[in-house]
Amino acid sequence: MEYKxxxxxxxxxxxAIREILxxxxxxxxxxxxxxxxxxxxxxxxxEIIKKIMEEEPILALQYGITExxxxxxxxxxxLAKDRYRAKSxxxxxxxxxxxxxxxxxxxxxxxxxxxTVICEEPSFIGALNCFRANGARLRGVPVQxxxxxxxxxxxxxxxxxxxxxxxxxxxxxNPAGVTMSLEKREKIYNLAKEYGVxxxxxxxxxxxRTAGEEIDPIKSFDKDxxxxxxxxxxxxxxxxxxxxxxxxxxxxxAKLTVAKxxxxxxTPLLSQLLVYHWLKDYSIEEHVSKxxxxxxxxxxxxxxxxxxxxxxxxxxxxxxGGLFVWVKLNDNIDMLQYCKKxxxxxxxxxxxxxxLTDDTAPCQYIRLNFSTPTDEGIVRGxxxxxxxxxxx
Amino acid sequence: MEYKxxxxxxxxxxxAIREILxxxxxxxxxxxxxxxxxxxxxxxxxEIIKKIMEEEPILALQYGITExxxxxxxxxxxLAKDRYRAKSxxxxxxxxxxxxxxxxxxxxxxxxxxxTVICEEPSFIGALNCFRANGARLRGVPVQxxxxxxxxxxxxxxxxxxxxxxxxxxxxxNPAGVTMSLEKREKIYNLAKEYGVxxxxxxxxxxxRTAGEEIDPIKSFDKDxxxxxxxxxxxxxxxxxxxxxxxxxxxxxAKLTVAKxxxxxxTPLLSQLLVYHWLKDYSIEEHVSKxxxxxxxxxxxxxxxxxxxxxxxxxxxxxxGGLFVWVKLNDNIDMLQYCKKxxxxxxxxxxxxxxLTDDTAPCQYIRLNFSTPTDEGIVRGxxxxxxxxxxx
Numbered sequence: 001m002e003y004k005x006x007x008x009x010x011x012x013x014x015x016a017i018r019e020i021l022x023x024x025x026x027x028x029x030x031x032x033x034x035x036x037x038x039x040x041x042x043x044x045x046x047e048i049i050k051k052i053m054e055e056e057p058i059l060a061l062q063y064g065i066t067e068x069x070x071x072x073x074x075x076x077x078x079l080a081k082d083r084y085r086a087k088s089x090x091x092x093x094x095x096x097x098x099x100x101x102x103x104x105x106x107x108x109x110x111x112x113x114x115x116t117v118i119c120e121e122p123s124f125i126g127a128l129n130c131f132r133a134n135g136a137r138l139r140g141v142p143v144q145x146x147x148x149x150x151x152x153x154x155x156x157x158x159x160x161x162x163x164x165x166x167x168x169x170x171x172x173x174n175p176a177g178v179t180m181s182l183e184k185r186e187k188i189y190n191l192a193k194e195y196g197v198x199x200x201x202x203x204x205x206x207x208x209r210t211a212g213e214e215i216d217p218i219k220s221f222d223k224d225x226x227x228x229x230x231x232x233x234x235x236x237x238x239x240x241x242x243x244x245x246x247x248x249x250x251x252x253x254a255k256l257t258v259a260k261x262x263x264x265x266x267t268p269l270l271s272q273l274l275v276y277h278w279l280k281d282y283s284i285e286e287h288v289s290k291x292x293x294x295x296x297x298x299x300x301x302x303x304x305x306x307x308x309x310x311x312x313x314x315x316x317x318x319x320x321g322g323l324f325v326w327v328k329l330n331d332n333i334d335m336l337q338y339c340k341k342x343x344x345x346x347x348x349x350x351x352x353x354x355x356l357t358d359d360t361a362p363c364q365y366i367r368l369n370f371s372t373p374t375d376e377g378i379v380r381g382x383x384x385x386x387x388x389x390x391x392x
Numbered sequence: 393m394e395y396k397x398x399x400x401x402x403x404x405x406x407x408a409i410r411e412i413l414x415x416x417x418x419x420x421x422x423x424x425x426x427x428x429x430x431x432x433x434x435x436x437x438x439e440i441i442k443k444i445m446e447e448e449p450i451l452a453l454q455y456g457i458t459e460x461x462x463x464x465x466x467x468x469x470x471l472a473k474d475r476y477r478a479k480s481x482x483x484x485x486x487x488x489x490x491x492x493x494x495x496x497x498x499x500x501x502x503x504x505x506x507x508t509v510i511c512e513e514p515s516f517i518g519a520l521n522c523f524r525a526n527g528a529r530l531r532g533v534p535v536q537x538x539x540x541x542x543x544x545x546x547x548x549x550x551x552x553x554x555x556x557x558x559x560x561x562x563x564x565x566n567p568a569g570v571t572m573s574l575e576k577r578e579k580i581y582n583l584a585k586e587y588g589v590x591x592x593x594x595x596x597x598x599x600x601r602t603a604g605e606e607i608d609p610i611k612s613f614d615k616d617x618x619x620x621x622x623x624x625x626x627x628x629x630x631x632x633x634x635x636x637x638x639x640x641x642x643x644x645x646a647k648l649t650v651a652k653x654x655x656x657x658x659t660p661l662l663s664q665l666l667v668y669h670w671l672k673d674y675s676i677e678e679h680v681s682k683x684x685x686x687x688x689x690x691x692x693x694x695x696x697x698x699x700x701x702x703x704x705x706x707x708x709x710x711x712x713g714g715l716f717v718w719v720k721l722n723d724n725i726d727m728l729q730y731c732k733k734x735x736x737x738x739x740x741x742x743x744x745x746x747x748l749t750d751d752t753a754p755c756q757y758i759r760l761n762f763s764t765p766t767d768e769g770i771v772r773g774x775x776x777x778x779x780x781x782x783x784x
Contacts, residue, residue, distance in 0.1 A: 001588065001617045004556065005647055006504050012650055037450045045453070046445040053438040058429045061437070061630035097489060097656040104655045108525060112398050113505055130654035133500060164396065196393065225393045238453035240661040255397055258404055262522035263496045264489040268660050269632040 008113070008135040028381040031348035032372035033174075033323060036298065039291045039371075040238045041282065048277045052270065060273055064266045066257050068095025068245075072276040076231075079279065080247045084206065086219040086229045092253035096260065097267045099204055099232035099244035103127045103167075106200055106228060107134035108259040109252065110164040118156050118197070119167040120148050122326075122355030122365070124174045127167055127202065139163070140357040143173060145317065147180025150187045157195040165198040165228075170218060172205040172322025175355045175367040179320050182215050189221040198252075204232040207288045209321040210296040225249030233275055235323070236288065241271040295323070295371060298378065302370040305382035313389040323371040326352075329364050333392045339366060341391065347384040400505070400527040420773040423740035424764035425566075425715060428690065431683045431763075432630045433674065440669045444662065452665055456658045458649050460487025460637075464668040468623075471671065472639045476598065478611040478621045484645035488652065489659045491596055491624035491636035495519045495559075498592055498620060499526035500651040501644065502556040510548050510589070511559040512540050514718075514747030514757070516566045519559055519594065531555070532749040535565060537709065539572025542579045549587040557590040557620075562610060564597040564714025567747045567759040571712050574607050581613040590644075596624040599680045601713040602688040617641030625667055627715070628680065633663040687715070687763060690770065694762040697774035705781040715763040718744075721756045725784040731758060733783065739776040 052060050067073060073093045080087035087093070096102050103126070111117070113135035119128060121140025128138060139160050141152045148168060157163060166188065170180035180188075192199045201218045219229040229247040237243070248256060260266070302325060303318050316327045329335055339351045352365030370378055444452050459465060465485045472479035479485070488494050495518070503509070505527035511520060513532030520530060531552050533544045540560060549555060558580065562572035572580075584591045593610045611621040621639040629635070640648060652658070694717060695710050708719045721727055731743045744757030762770055 001585070001590075001641075003590075003617075003643060003647075004502070006500065006502055006507075008504075009501050009647055009651060034455050037454060040450065040453045042445075042449045042453070046449065049441055049445055053434075053441055057434045057438065058432065059632075061432045061434070061632040062429060063426050063626075063631045097660075100657045101655060108398065109401050110396070110398055112400075113527075115398075126653065126657070129650075133651060133654045135505075193393070198393075198395075225395075234455075239455045239657075240451075240453040242656060242658070242660045249393075251395060255395075255401055258521075259401060259525060261518065262525045263493060263655060264634060265492045265518070265631075266634070268489075268634045268663050270662060271660050 008133050012129060012133050027343060027346050027348040028377045028384070029348055029372045030368045030381045031350045032369050034372040035235050035239060035323070036294050036371045039294050041278065041287055044278060044282050045237070045274055048274055048281070052273050052277065056273070060270045062269070064269050064272070066261045066266050068267060069269060069272040069276060072272050075276065075279050076245050080229070080231065084217060084231065086217045086231070087247045088222060090225055090249055091247045092250050094246050094248065094253055094256055094260070095267050095272055096244040096246060097264055098234060098239070098242040099202060099230045100126055100130070101260070101263065102230040102244060102246045103130040104263065105256040105259045106165065107131055107136065109255040110198070111136045114162065116160040116163045117165055117167055118153065118160060118163050119357065120169065120173060120176070121357055122175055122352060123167065124169060124202070125354050128357065131167070138357040143176045143178055145178055147173070147178060147184045148188065150184055150191065153188065154191055157191060157197060163195070163197045165200045166192055167200045167202065168218070169202045169204070171203055172208065172319050174205070174322065175324050175326050175352070177317065177319030177322055177324055177326045179212065179215065185215065185218045186221055189218050189226065193224065193226050199227045200230065201227055202230045204235055205322040207236050208292065208295050208323065210292050210299060212320040219247065225251070228252060236284065236291070237275060237278060241274055243267060243271050243275050298370040298375065301375055302368065302378050302382070305379055309382050309386040310389065323369055325368045325370065327366050327368055329366065331364065333389065335364055335366065338388060338392070341388045342385060345384045345388050347381040349385070400525050404521060404525050419735060419738055419740040420769045420776070421740055421764045422760045422773045423742045424761050426764040427627050427631060427715070428686050428763045431686050433670065433679055436670060436674050437629070437666055440666055440673070444665050444669065448665070452662045454661070456661045456664070458653045458658050460659060461661060461664040461668060464664050467668065467671050468637050472621070472623065476609065476623065478609045478623070479639045480614060482617055482641055483639045484642050486638050486640065486645055486648055486652070487659050487664055488636040488638060489656055490626060490631070490634040491594065491622045492518055492522070493652070493655065494622040494636055494638045495522040495592070496655065497648040497651045498557065499523055499528065501647040502590070503528045506554065508552040508555045509557055509559055510545065510552060510555050511749065512561065512565060513749055514567055514744060515559065516561060516594070517746050520749065523559070528556070530749040535568045535570055537570055539565070539570060539576045540580065542576055542583065545580065546583055549583060549589060555587070555589045557592045558584055559592045559594065560610070561594045561596070563595055564600065564711050566597070566714065567716050567718050567742070567744070569709065569711030569714055569716055569718045571604065571607065577607065577610045578613055581610050581618065585616065585618050591619045592622065593619055594622045596627055597714040599628050600684065600687050600715065602684050602691060604712040611639065617643070620644060628676065628683070629667060629670060633666055635659060635663050635667050690762040690767065693767055694760065694770050694774070697771055701774050701778040702781065715761055717760045717762065719758050719760055721758065723756065725781065727756050727758065730780060730784065733780045734777060737776045737780050739773040741777070
């Protein structure tokens, strides 16, 4: 039989990163985005899960309501307000199946075929592909050292009459690693408000800051329901449980709930209960300090090795957090060839083109991850990167 | 701020059933669709989960691949082929976040705004709303005692030039309770093939048969990639873990995987590992026998009570499985008023209109569930239903 796929999906390719992950086999995974396994609170979670199955197994196994387990929503309301400064009284919290689902729900709630999503250029491929899969056209706005270029954003807002939202990762942007200044956060909020376009603020890495000062989210400026905030437990607790949460203006939250009913009914209760009890019985502060120490060590190790072995061939800015370093190869190195040769040499890195709105555009960047590989893997990976660089 | 929601979602109302569930409070829930908690293999799952957290916690907590945990996919391939007769060598198995997600992925993969989904009339509201939320127009085909009216289906296939798939629940259809004959299953397969339209065969209740003989699925006829089969563990193991699986022609499975990447990256590993180990270490046959005994007892109790107390006011056919009885009220009873009064009297039932492609069409039916309420609840619920019927 011949299939007539939807226009949006017919043209969409599988995520380059997940495809690399799937086939990376024995390569050193500088391409991945997995949190470090030693950052998972395994013994806490083991205790909690035993308790859940002993004390409230039916709650954990039965259907739940779409918005999420009520006590978890309540505790996240407090956390979003007090810890993340990302909630007002006009907002609701909804539990989602990872923060990825927030991108999907927002697309379903807002995108008609041909509408525009304004995004940072480069940006997270998982979000870009989600917008594409829902029929959106992408309009990229360049990322500068202090975040999205707000002049270019204003230009885009003027030109894109069908813009539905602005997608941004203000903290330790994936893949560029940059952190948006407070001034730009306020500026983006004001522009969004002026042009009547939602801001979708994605903050998966907020708790991984290893240098510099905390900066309030764009959501902290929101007085009139312009910003939808996406939070995740993938980097704080663990990604395999697939728990994210959105702080959204109530009217939007209601639509996201309707969309979520149609996608997966609700997020698994066991995952939700794990997060609920962990937040209640353990110290997020203490655990986040531990995570930060791990990532600081691994980031420093990667940067030290890059400085030692790769400085003739690359340029990069050390990020203040997140899981990635965005590395520019010298002009004499063919970027795609370099990635291919790295893979053959036994280290996988992601070609920067994967993060562009047009993945055929010229690009000298590659993305390196330091959370997934072991310390030895980081060292050996950069050694292999140097061997490959020497062939150009 | 004023929001410009997508056309498809702007007009969609929250699922009437889930809204009733949410607000049913102390009512006797004849409206729900929850499996009976005593059907959950709690002690098996508790053992398994402890073992997972002791032996493979990182596997359970780390990111996984989108298609699902490979050993689970393999064991479901065997199960789909041998137990359900629902897989050929041209098909792939993908693990999904409940079977609901299969409806969502299929919609994303196939539906352009304005395309048609042909469905049974009445049908499962969760699926109908999903198709609507993805911009599909619904074309209903009446359900007869032996399943979808195939003459009407052929008429619909002739008229609907933009039909993308035919959605059907052949076993113990929700809400009508009817089971499709083998002849009609083959007929539908042949019609679908002839008109080049996919069949989306949803089988959430297959393992709840309490009377009659097993009938092979539509998928068992599939030689050329016309049928996508949706299976679920919600009624076999537990719904709160949100694990479903699809058996789909390889080319479609690849597109569903791309769509799933954009929705939730992957189904929680803990849920997938639970199903994997349960299938490996416990007997599905034995457990399904136990479930059937529970449902047989509860179905009989409900029908006995309806026959005893409600026969002057209603008509119904006893289903051979599933969780629901589809009940026709006498013409003198205003159906919506009846539902409202039942709710006030302390028993909640679902108005049949919730399951129609046009929920303003006239309808004398209500849907009753017997798996969620306790045995006492069933008895008391029907008593209250009678008290309300007396007021008409």
